[in-house]
Amino acid sequence: MSSTTTTPETKTVLVIGATGKQGRAFIRSLLFPSAASTPSSPTTTTFPRSQAENWRILALTRDASAPPSQALLEEAKQHNAKSKITLVEACLNTPSTLRTVFESHPNIYSVFVVLAYPGLGTPSTAQKEKAQGILIADLAVEFGVNILVYSSAIPIGPDPSHGIDESRKQKREVEYYIEDLGKKNPGLKWIVIRPGFFYENLEGMFGAIGATMYRDGLKKETTLPMVASGDLGRVVAGLLQNPEPYFNQFLCVTSGPMTMREVLEAHRRATGKPMPAAPGFVGWILLKINKGAQDLVKEAEINHANRMSGKLPTFEEEVERAKSVCELQTYEQWKRALASGEGGGDEMSRRVSTSSWNNLSLMKLLTGRS
Template sequence: MSTTTPETKTVLVIGATGKQGRAFIRSLLFPSANSTPSSPTTTTYPKSENWHILAVTRDASAPPARALLEEAKSHNAASKVTLVEASLNTPSTLRAVFESHPNIYSVFVVLAYPGLGAPVTSQREKEQGTMIADLAVEFGVKLFVYSSTIPIGPDANDGIDESRKQKREVEHYIEDLGKKNPNWKWIVIRPGFFYENLEGVFGAIGTTMYRDGLKRDTTIAMVASEDLGRVVAGLLQNPEPYINKFLCVTSGPVTMREVLNAHVRATGKPMPAVPGFVGWILLKINKGAKDLVKEAEINHANRISGKLPTFEEEVERAKSVCELQTYEQWKRALVSGEAGGDGELARRGSTDGKRMSTSSWNNLSLMKLLAGRS
């Protein structure tokens, strides 16, 4: 009796060592590391393919890259992850990756966030995103998945953060490129604010800024990074219902008060925060922090006024891929020690091997933050 070997599909992951990239790789190659008994069940699909990850990194010897390989090794998946060196600021190096691996099935793109309030002197993020999309078309990639952000408003120029604006421009470019190349398939995911961003020292600062800076009824769309990974893995396993569509990946908009109450229910303790006067000072002197809160208000107003008419549809579309944890579900798993993936890193208070107190939240620097510079 003959048997057939499942087809191997290669996925190029740009941003492989970041929060989203790691969560996706875990969900695709060793999903048990990105799930917990307490979390909702992910939709499962027949295992008809063998997956291989090409993880793009600027330096294959850097600790985050080595940590990715070690994690794969611990799940007996080391042969399924290959580190490839390339710099998005040097397009020829990424082109060389495509040339060396001519049968890439899918590309998942997460571009590095320049930092909260960081001055943007060029269109670098737009240039990188459009360059990657062009290469994907040129080399016959079957499925292109781009991680953007939930829009502040209906227009590309809505919002304040330059990175957010450039992501919208990349979205439009992908749509236009798809129209010119009908056989090219794309999906854009729009992640919400990650629960993990409310952990550690910077999370305490963010909690205070949102708690005191937002109106009581203002809602923020949030999600667990591990759930984002499950969504993208699900899209690759069953892409057809989502081709050429947008997905807002969030368990649903919630007020900061609802998050604070959920934290108490999950842990029995108040959510860590810095003294109120610290948040007040930051919102007075730090433009990046002020703009973050202002954008949350604008987004909330546009959602409830109907100026983002496809938001709910895009949320439900993401939830049809897999169930998404509420903050309370995620936090309960974290407290019980069941959380996997980035949830486990948050529980231990570290990220990429660094303590949260010395790490960053949206590339923040504590000293610069307190000095009025992000």
């Protein structure tokens, strides 16, 4: 009796935001998961890892020759996965270039969308974010994409008017558009992920400034939902390999809310050292003159109050939904692995995050410009 071997179908994922924190973390988890795992974040998920061989990535970039794009290919090469990644160029503000990507690569199975954060206090740029999200969703329907995964943000309150940051409001508008589009086009299945505050944002010089800002600006009882970018990548990879239970649903991706005091104590336990912080006067100046920084703190307070009062009734359900995909590291687990040199792919995310923070520079922060 002869046996036959069935070659699994290759599925193509277009990653919009492929060179950013979330895009890189997802690509690692899908194509070379062993490099993306840490001792505290086992590779065990709801999907079989052997399926990782059957995926192909179209990594969208404005410039394929730019260092971040080439770094993505180099990392894939180190894990014998370079042949599974194709760089494709497009500008999201020029619809014809994105349409060309879809026309040139038929049968895209899924699109993972992470739109660039425009920076604090930039409403005109954030309006482009909404237009970009709508464009991508429309093209996904037109070209028969099976699954659209959109990375949004944890809501501040039950409706967009409860937000202050324009980008967060636009993300909610894109969520509504995708949900409505899915009702009109049942062939499109969508999943919206809502990441918490990334642990990596507390690393490096800008992390020290941010930690000081939140430490001094937030009430002692105020909590921030937090997550590792590597875990975010594992969640999205898991969703695409076992999508049916999560179709047309929202997932808040966080290991759990923490007060800044809890974060500082976890850092000391993990490293034996206090968390680096900026001088107190820097945080004071920042909160006095930078409206964008003030808005971040206000939004954190509003979000905490709404969670505590039950005005975000699906929050816990959405958190548990994300945790059902894969295990999520606590801040202490993540920091302990990083401090011991066992951070895996998360270490690259940390190094990149220290060079900037929410598209800011130190001069912009301390002169009140966002």
